[in-house]
Amino acid sequence: MCWQCDHPEATRNDYLDVVYDEILRNGWAVQYVESERRPFAYTVGLHECGLPELLITAVDPKRALLILNTVAEYCITHDGPVLAGDVMTLPDMLLEFVEVSHPDAHMGIAIGIYGPDVRALQLVWADEQWEWPWSSRFNPGGTRQPVLGKRQTRCHRSNPAGRKQNT
Template identity: 25%
Template structure:
């Protein structure tokens, strides 16, 4: 359940988030998926970091469409590696994130920040932070921009202006 849905005020949620950042150098914000009554997708769930840019000078990271527990694990893994000095640029693949799959990184277009990183503005009021999206392939190693991306998969929009990777080459 979201903290505000549980009765906390927006100010209390903000204070708690800032306290977690002060204690751990970052925090995670999780947004639940949304489905219509007929079960169709309205919006995928997502998890993102807040604080990594300020404390470790690495982009904030967002994982869209993965099951919540898995998305949290991916953000934690990224944060742990970043805190130990690992740096990530656009592209990949990056081994070590998932045992049976592949992940890539893509720069998030700032035009998506307000919608996808809303709580980050409590920590970065001007929105002055870089962000990467950790993209994941399905079990058949198909990426969300490929025509074979299965309809049964959770939507995984690519948060660039074009909706496709832009900062590294993709096979056509």
């Protein structure tokens, strides 16, 4: 069950306080939004470091937590933020960063804590054949991945995975 379900007497502000306490302890928190059709998760707390929050769609809670924490740690410990159009390789995943068009439509807890100036990057993942969701060959018969912004290609993107990129 969710925290709010376990605390029916609590207010939204009580929950925002719980999340903010976690941010103070850990640097950021991960908020998972359950949905049969379109689950997603996002960070809350990177905004305080001058970084965009991170969001990922169509992955289960455990995987979302692992990916978001890995990328958030990278963003905190390396000079300069990741940018829309950047590509990152994890041991079993290829990601491209896409700016979220309307963080306020998806990231209610982050907006509730930090206000409307929250920026976010979506971690868009390639499928097992290294196809992106904007390809007609993406994940045939499998999970569809909503992309919550417009893709920005970069002129000289590196391909750290050493694999052919389908654009």
